[in-house]
Amino acid sequence: MRIKYQKLYDKFLEVLLDRGFEHKKAELAAKIFADSSLDGFQSHGINRFPEFIMMIDEGYVDIEAEPEKVEANGNIEIYDGNLGPGALNAHQIMEKAVAKAKKEGVAVMALRNTNHWMRGGTYGWQAAEAGCGAICFTNTLPNLPPWGAKESKLGNNPLVMAIPRQEKHIVLDMAVSQYAYGTLGEYEMKNKDLPYPGGYNKAGELTTDPGEILETMRPLPAGYWKGSGLSMMLDLFSALLSGGLNTFLIGKKEKEHAVSQLFLVFDMEDKINEETTEQTVDSIHSAERVDPEQKPTYPGEGTYLRRQENLEKGIPVQKEAWEKLNNL
């Protein structure tokens, strides 16, 4: 079924207000969840919303808390998220970082003790809309085995990189596992094989069967040893610079919370019209194709197409997800 953006937004807003969110915050949180759904990221939109509400109901997320500046290491500002709603915390820090970058060229803000920021791309788009470039990342609970190991000791630590353009921003939003858990779940639901091996089966062999991977909980790091190494570095940078928890300690909690994040923001207002970006985009678009029908794309390009289509036709949601939302 398809639901109009406004209808979905209104429903999110209603539930959030019902849970006691202050009005402005409820509006922003509803917009973030609705935008993720609109852009086709249901796993961090409508499908994730009930878990977010559950985390509030169970006391893991404090809906009134806000990030608080606790210290600074020179120009690195360090914030405590006070276990507030992850998306609101991250949005506020990105807003502060954009303002600082516009004054000082660059802003580095480290956030500890926060909650899941939902779709990482949200903050990449936010920076790009404001004319800034951004590199930001979060750590997570352990959900990815290090290269050469069977046990999840690393997180899939999403990494976001954004470059602003006049019209269509370039936004990379990637977990360091080859497939996010949400993607594995979607393939399993559709009873489809993954296009490339995404993890290990019980026999310890690489498999394209999403169900087998969800069973072993052994997804594959993107680029094998490379994603594994990258995950460790993202965890250490976010935890060390924020003074927050690393993936190891997050794994000791009953539920994933109190994560650490890092936001690097660069003023790029005067770079927006630069030929550099357009040359790069054009060279990718015009490259000789593997499949003549499939144009190579830049990160975030598909998002625009889905956004446009879903704005017009309504957002495709599963019936069960819509019902679940209406029962919150």
Place this chain on the structure above:
Amino acid sequence: MRIKYQKLYDKFLEVLLDRGFEHKKAELAAKIFADSSLDGFQSHGINRFPEFIMMIDEGYVDIEAEPEKVEANGNIEIYDGNLGPGALNAHQIMEKAVAKAKKEGVAVMALRNTNHWMRGGTYGWQAAEAGCGAICFTNTLPNLPPWGAKESKLGNNPLVMAIPRQEKHIVLDMAVSQYAYGTLGEYEMKNKDLPYPGGYNKAGELTTDPGEILETMRPLPAGYWKGSGLSMMLDLFSALLSGGLNTFLIGKKEKEHAVSQLFLVFDMEDKINEETTEQTVDSIHSAERVDPEQKPTYPGEGTYLRRQENLEKGIPVQKEAWEKLNNL
């Protein structure tokens, strides 16, 4: 054959002095090449040195040039490398960035119009030795097809991330292709298959045969679409922030030069003894193993073992490489 570190260093130094390098610069460049060889990265050590000399002889590298601060965007310092030796330029920028980070918490320096920095890890180790964390990257000539394309339009843009520790630093040094060209060459020379598919053969199929990949020049981005997207972002950040050339324009040159680089350096002096890092290292070491004989490692861990062994026994080099060096 094995060559003692000092002997290799002396030979590099002799050639560099013979080419007219100022003594201090010759010593530093000789050390960088010798250290890369010592750590087992021959592709950027002894095996690369003749090409570096050729680039000087052909006028692409100006041995007297130094990076020059040309402008600043707030706290982002922008340097022109004046086509000086890439390793010396990068080393000098990292030195400046470390000094600035120690005063201000963080330093962001963008370098344009420089040359190949050889082994990227060099600057990660340099930062870590000085008690700083670092994220730095370079763009390259086009040598990697975007995901969905057959033609090389992206670079394999090495990404370096370093975290200092008391004794053994953690240094990730990765090209965004699954295998670096040097690695493909090594496997081919040994007549060995790659452990995992590393690119495409003439039929457009993924292959583990390094020779087939060197023939098509279609290596695989690490993590398929993920490495492809990451490559584009690294290129744009380094070119836009430095005001330098992107991979597209570097590809228009006769030889790879005038590349763009970005150095992000974080003061971490007071984080060096933090439990955070040791917990993360320990959790990876103690994870249940795939192969009981193979301990999962952190980025850079293998480097220490090779360094120790090669210091004691001498550096393993190919006879031809040693002869080539002696004929320069």
